[in-house]
Amino acid sequence: MKSFLKYITIVFIAGGLFTACETTELDLRISPNDLASDQADPNLLLTSIQLAYATNMQVLSDRSGELVRIDYMFGRDYFNNYPGSTLNGVWSRTYSSGGNGVGDFTGVGILTNLQTLESIDEASDTDYSFHIGVAKTLYAHQLMLLVDFLGEAAFSEAGNPGEFPAPSLDEGSSVYAAALSLLDEAATALNGADNLGAADIFYAGDTEKWIKLVNTIRLKAYYTTNNTAAFNQVIAGGNFISDNDDDFQVQYGTSELQPDDRHPDYAADYTPSGANIYQSNWMMETMLNNDDPRIRYYFYRQVDATPGADAPANEEDLACSLVVPPQHYQDGGFTYCSVPNGYWGRSHGNDEGTPPDNFKRAAVGVYPAGGRFDDNSFDGVGLGLGGAGAGIEPIMLASYVDFWRGAMAASDAERANFLRAGLEKSIEKVQSFGSLDANADLSFEPDAAAVTSYIDGIVADFNAATGDDKENIYAEQYFTTLYGGSVEAWTYYRKTGYPNTLLPNWEPNPGPFPLTFLYPQNEVITNPGLTQKQSLTEEPFWFNASDLGSPLY
Structure with a gap:
């Protein structure tokens, strides 16, 4: 697909036509400022x-x-x-x-x-x-x-x-x-x-x-x-989005100015002053614990350790790393503040002030924002790095449809097949973004054997699980696949209540969950x-x- 630059420029021109129409013979019945x-x-x-x-x-x-x-x-x-x-x-x-x-x-x-x-x-x-x-x-x-x-x-x-x-x-x-x-x-x-x-x-x-x-x-x-x-x-x-080539998405460009047509998350994170978005601790920890092959594409780590996890607690950089977790976090065994290995983000509802951690927090990666592929370089972020913002806004992807089909399936065996198909499509698409970062060391990419092993393991775990465990595996993989294009995630959660592994709000009584x-x-x-x-x-x-x-x- 083409860059937004051309189309945004066209719309700016259109705006001028709509608001500043000149004529040598004014028809006073029609405002010259309103285009019929x-x-x-x-x-x-x-x-x-x-x-x-x-x-x-x-x-x-x-x-x-x-x-x-x-x-x-x-x-x-x-x-x-x-x-x-x-x-x-x-x-x-x-x-x-x-x-x-x-x-x-x-x-x-x-x-x-x-x-x-x-x-x-x-x-x-x-x-x-x-x-x-x-x-x-x-x-x-x-x-x-x-x-x-x-x-x-x-x-x-x-x-x-x-x-x-x-x-x-x-x-x-x-x-x-x-x-x-x-x-x-x-x-x-x-x-x-x-x-x-x-x-x-x-x-x-x-x-x-x-x-x-x-x-x-x-x-x-x-x-x-x-x-x-x-x-x-x-x-x-049979005439629906079933292949990655038919995915419905917005393609962004690499222009910084006049206008800025880069992925909005890239524009926010790849700045001279560092990253400005906090990534979700639940999403990063779930992928880390699963050894998900997409994690290096989704997130770019600027450091290799996180205070309170595998680095000393630091009040200036991560104030919550020194805090005793509240009882509702302790009771559920949830990670309150720090995900290890440099996956430096924030937990749900954390309303602390912003510390000087812009060159330490995890930034958006090469998928879908067109940022950097995480090759353990820990070099930080900046203008033009990685894919220069030429990412996408996923809207309806073939992998999403597979998860819908699994949710509507008549049997768990059929559902497992759609789980596999969705993961195969998702990982294939995500890995195709690695080439956007021309300076990355792609030897850190998971190879075909690692991807196959991951998918086989997830499907085997799903088939062996029962009850909440089965539902959580399916929902976690669906939500991971939805990263970057999450419109349908809230609907799935309201329909099913899964995954129930989500981090609670920092506040013990945050009010009723929004319907x-x-x-x-x-x-x-x-x-x-x-x-x-x-x-x-x-x-x-x-x-x-x-x-x-x-x-x-």
């Missing part, structure tokens, strides 16, 4: 839709990953951690105005631009089916995710401010049904469509891959709602028909507490 919909460039509208969607996926992945310990969560109290502003940008980028959040290059939301595309198509002799098909695919996915994250979403009254200036929210199941109908429309539009030179940052205009994505989003919906018959029907059709987020506060303020929730315990329609094998915490 029939004057908009459909290719630029589609680019804006794609960038708004990509930004939303980054935000949703980060929030989901924090809750399930794939990423680090700052703050001890769930309700205070996730206020009404949490999804302001996601909401506005989905519906109307996208002027929220770092990495947002859109001025108009997905729905508004989709409606404009449809108006242009209706009035034009040119067939813009490709544009509309892509836009409906992305909009449908966003609607499902809004339900997953908020419990409800606007649909039936959305995008019609003349008739519904304060749109009501639709119940989650009806939004899912509407999204599935949109996917039907998208597939029809995409079938044999010509992209007309539109910038497609995902599949470079390949309509066959877009239709595979449509079917994969259907799988996501049927998996989430436990619709086994519909899930199996899509599988029987949904608060409504976007900007919408609550401007929509008189909407009242803000008072807790994070409102259940999405597909949630069933009786299905949980372990309590959420």
Whole structure:
């Protein structure tokens, strides 16, 4: 795929066209600062839709990953951690105005631009089916995710401010049904469509891959709602993401300025002043204990030891290394502060101040952020090192689909086969990123024998285990595979309660585990028909507490 640079530049140009249109003959009936919909460039509208969607996926992945310990969560109290502003940008980028959040290059939301595309198509002799098909695919996915994250979403009254200036929210199941109908429309539009030179940052205009994505989003919906018959029907059709070559992802570039199109995590960690992101202790420790062959790709260690684990405790660098763990950590035998071997991160809910450890904490690695491969060099991070940021934002990968298929399987034997398939695809993809770091000593890469041994061992352990142990093995491997693209991890945890090996919050009483987020506060303020929730315990329609094998915490 191509770099974001070209497309972001196009959108900046588009923004200028939308806001500063010059003419020698002013028609006073139309503001010269507002470009009429029939004057908009459909290719630029589609680019804006794609960038708004990509930004939303980054935000949703980060929030989901924090809750399930794939990423680090700052703050001890769930309700205070996730206020009404949490999804302001996601909401506005989905519906109307996208002027929220770092990495947002859109001025108009997905729905508004989709409606404009449809108006242009209706009035034009040119067939813009490709544009509309892509836009409906992305909009449908966003609607499902809004339900997953908020419990409800606007649909039936959305995008019609003349008739519904304060749109009501639709119940989650009806939004899912509407999204599935949109996917039907998208597939029809995409079938044999010509992209007309539109910038497609995902599949470079390949309509066959877009239709595979449509079917994969259907799988996501049927998996989430436990619709086994519909899930199996899509599988029987065979036209879904089942190979790494069809993976749905955002490809980043290496430009630092004008604009910065590098992976956002790379841009945050590979700076002259060192790394700025803390990695999750649970994720690193789980991979370390499993001897996971992906660990050197996921994390780059700047030092070879961690205070309080295999180096002397140090209050200045890692204050918690001198602290006696609280009772709830001791009772569960959890690692409170320090993971050994230089995997220097933070545990769930740690709200300590930031010490001068920017050149000591573990940084993002070559996968998926385009950073450095960990070859025991312990040289630190800096501008341009490793893959220079040319990583990806994973969204829907073939390995993820294998784990969904395993979760929907009719037997443990079948489930084990999908566990194996998911690991094989994941590790193959992750290892392909090693070459991005041209200066790395790749002799530290696990060889084929080591990878096979790892996968065989995990599958054997799964087959031999029972009860919680079996569920934990499956869930831990799924979450490890989701690193970097964790949107579905929170859903899996809410559906199953696994893995129950997750580190507890630092705070013994952090409040109820979030089942949904608060409504976007900007919408609550401007929509008189909407009242803000008072807790994070409102259940999405597909949630069933009786299905949980372990309590959420």
